[in-house]
Amino acid sequence: MSSVAQKRGFGATLWDWLTTVDHKKIGILYLLGGGFFFIVGGIEAMIIRLQLLTPNNDLVSAGIFNQMITMHGTTMIFLAAMPILIGFMNAIMPLQIGARDVAFPFLNSLGFWMFMFGGIFLNLSWFFGQVPDAGWTSYASLALVSEGHGVDFYAIGLQIAGGGTLMGGINFLVTIINMRAPGMTYMRMPLFTWTTFVASAMILFAFPPLTVGLFLLTFERMFGGNFFDHTMGGNTIIWEHIFWIFGHPEVYILILPAFGIFSEIFSIFSRKRLFGYSAMVFATVLIGFLGFMVWAHHMFTVGLGPTANAIFSVATMAIAIPTGVKIFNWLLTMWGGSIKITTPMLWALGFIPTFVMGGVTGVMLGTAPLDYQLHDTYFVVAHFHYVIVGGTVFGILAGLHLYWPKMFGTLLNEMLGKVTFWFFFIGFHLTFLIQHWLGFWGMPRRVFTYMDGQGWNSSNLISTVGALFMAIGITVLVYNIIVTSVKNVRVANDPWGDGRTLEWAIESPPLYYNFAQTPLVRGLDTVYIEKMEGNASGLTPAEPVQDIHMPNGSFIPFMMSLGLFIAGFGAMYRAEESWGLPVLIFGLLWTFIAMAMRSLKDDLGYYVKKDEILRDMKRKGGQK
Amino acid sequence: MDLNKKFTPETWPDHPERATLEAKNKFVGFWLFLGGETILFATLFATYLALKNKGPSGFEFTTQGLFELPLVFVMTLLLLTSSLTSVYAMYHLRNYDFKKMQLWLVITAFLGLGFLALEMYEFVHYVKLGFTYDNSAFSSAFYTLVGTHGFHVAVGLVWITLLIYRNSKRGLNLYNATKFYTFSLYWHFIDVVWVFIFTVVYLMGVIG
Amino acid sequence: MMKGLKKWRLFSLLAALTVFLAGCGQEELSTLLPAGQVGKDQFKLLMLSSGIMLFVIVAVMVIYLIAIVRFRRSKLGEDHIPEQVEGSHTLELVWTVIPVLLVLLLAVPTVYYTYKFSNVTAMDVVDEEGNAENLVVDVTAKLYWWEFEYPNLGIVTAQELVVPTDEKVYFNLIAADVKHSFWIPAIGGKLDTNVENVNKFYLTFDKESKDLKDGVFYGKCAELCGPSHALMDFKVKTLPRAEFDKWVTAMKATGEETTDVAAAGQGEELFQQSCIGCHATSAVGESGAVGPNLASFGDRNRIAGFMDHDQESLVEWLSDTQEHKPGNLMPSFGEQLSDEELNAIAEYLMSLSVEK
């Protein structure tokens, strides 16, 4: 494979993207896929808000509204936020630890395609007119009686996408465990790598319960199982537990990588090493662990009994402590630093007050007896949008601006970036601050409309207007991306000028083998250390220039995922259509054969020759 | 990596399953996967425990009445023994004795097959009694838990068959050593799960 | 001039007051204006936790603002390289210990109230004659309506819960089809109605509802239960004990009326033909009917929980139920019955009252 730039036909480019196992490209694919679903979920959110604009509104029907909230929640969490974060992990984390690739490039690609096909499967429900409508939580009693194939789309689509995520998680874990450059000890890893590690570990332990839950739901709805149907001895509470055993860790899977991105940003744009690094690491791990011990706080009103409620309540509150440690460490990172307010930093600065507000309302919800009042009201909606949008989405948008040059080699326009921020930030608070009071005033969530005369009208109006502001912000962002890509002004290794970690010491975007020579890491913020000691390149090689082993691209991941996608339809129509069962078997066989091809044909990769690397080094003038 | 690189017992590394970076990745990755499997089975166990003996009104099956311990005991012995035979296979893997390793793996596979056959017999027997999958929460949870384990056994059998077949002419190298090794990890893990199924589902079920 | 200013002051005062009052929501359904002991306790917790949280937010914001004002690069110069501080154990300790204390401050009342609210031991207490000492209401949540049975009194009603003030009322909650959640915001926190088990809790009602805007407290279904989840409202009428007893007596009396078919008006007759299969007009009995008990329908505040309670709306409801409450389980009668007939039924239904 030659790196000499040459014009390639569309077909060849497409084939390259379909078969790529390069973590940087897969990162971009995740970003594109996740970005697409973010817009879809955002449009669904806008429809929700427009429906709630006035009392007794009939923009959409009750049934469609329930489909909207379900798809909005599901899309945003599984198909937008998580994939985009995984995209950043893919694109950045290997660079941060000085690796040439991830541990399992093939699995990485498979993970992406499973996510993509799962997401497409889920969203095809719109075209079938049978859309999931039991909420993103799909509580069993309602999910069981939901008519049509809506909930089946949910169960099977998430099953496929979830499998992909699990693979991604294992892949990142092994990458971090085994592929760190010499000298990159655990306690020298950048915080984004650490949060990737903990979030991946959480994926590893949280997704199997989801797999089981969805499996039970699928079998209950389509194959005669009786897990939740109480007339057959089943129990709906089992679903709630299984869902939240997954669901609560899931929200920390969403927030931790964002924490990682913010840690990088605060440190870069304050020109200061992260304050209390080891405490930050410890807090991350602790949040990860505690995250598994609090799931029942979503079930305080289920009637689990006072002892269970009290235990889970106190455990929930405990999470405030490590999270607080993080907040204060970020503040102290800025304190005494040299703060430059760029777009990424602006998002980070917006994040602190927003997330703290969302976090403390979380603790209020964690107060079980108070949650009896607040549960399933707009207060909860306000809480989780404050943490999810104010934490995760702000983190994504911050990361997008921060890492755009590293991923695409060009800087997003700063002016437009700030315009996006202010529209989104103001719109956000307009939308969701008032919802806390809507909750206090007795407005339940998931209502498709509300009667006049309950005192909720103007607040809902304000909320909808705020959402429009957010949409403007996102539109500006899209415009920004298009304009920047068209102009395509190339940037150097470290366009922000204050990069501290390894990814900023190599080209933007990096060559396909990342590092010509594996770097030697001499401490936390190794590039900063090198530069302070006068090594302008920021890198000290740990090995001579030599041949580099690289994996081959493969089309098999795409095919395997396609097989599962086909099997999904077969499973869904098994009971009512004669073609259902054959298609199910066909799809599974397809996947199996693709997989067998992978294991029967040895794929040992190839070598990048030393000459080529030397040539690149001379031409790029990059690493010396 | 060179597949044709020939080793002798003297040059064969002590830990062939993690002698290269790729191998180490697979090795660690597979252990992590088993960590995830642990909680997968835990969720199934939990569901089973919550639903055991539960059925529609008038439901007559109970763990005490249903299970046939002697059969399950034989199954347990088969699977336990297959665990030992796969340890033998790994012993020969480390000794660079390909023939013997293959032999022990084949024995392992046959024991696994025997287990699976008995399990299928058991299921068919229960179904004949009227204890069908869709007959109650208890039956659904039971078949799902034990069936998921059985499915894992079946996957293991297909896996090892393919491995043996694919490598039958090639002998050991550092590329396939990891594959054999991870298979044996998988197989032991299945056995671990079975120990719990035997204890929690069957033995404790019979006690009630 | 002075006068104008005064007026303006008065106006702003009023404005502030309305904002403040609006800030608390409406009395009949705001958790911020609790009208029962449970709600009041929860409000206390809300205030306590809000106070703690405000303190946290202020503390964070102060450090935050000082930091971004003082340490801007534009002030410090482009080339300034700050000291690379590793951390501080003292500070680390401070911001671990203070939050621990704050959390403990909140955790203690949390545990206390968790146990307090779940204490239903008095539910089954009986006096010497074997009569229950406390009022118990069995609530059954159905798609999309509420049934209230008073097991010790032998009466059933629907959609409008009637309870005495100033005493503990105990609730048994269950759902008949899918999961719902029983919530009277102004009175106290919610509890889910599950399909497979009975949930128990208590509430107290400190305030007579007749002083409220609509004369009732609002109740809500707080768990997504299908298309008309949003419309699954119910109302709560609270009466002093004596009036409550009177109401009970009147309800019991509906069981003695037998329909004299000859004497019945057209509305009643039609009702007996088309509706009686699902709706009872006698309040005496047990829960489990297909449709809401209509014995006291004329006394209700709303139709089907949310529609205006007048004849016109009732006819609308009867002629097209799905239009108003998508997915509900009552058939529409617009095609089957003429407007005249519907009006007759409506008139009859509006006359069903125990309070007159």
Added chain:
Amino acid sequence: MSDIQVYKKSPAQFNLDQRRARKSMRGQVMMFSLMIFMTIMSFSMVMAYQADVAGFSKFLIIPSLLLFAAVQVGLQLYYFMHMSEEGHGVPQMFMYTGVVLSFAVVLTFVTIVWW
């Protein structure tokens, strides 16, 4: 990686390693016998209980069953799966985490899920 370092063991080293391997294999067989023994014990206890043999009460049997199962798992992991050997820090950490979480899940389901 192309450059797998190939070391040729000295005959003495090789013989030593072989002896060690054989010894550890004998250990494995011992452990296997132990496992079989425990399985038989468990099985016969329950059979005895079923046959109403005096002295076999539930409260004796259930804890012993669980104990035997736990020990067997330990043996599988530490002997058969070599978790005791060096280089297994990560597997240990993740398996233990998995076990702790599994325990929490099962505990929940047998306590606060009602029927």
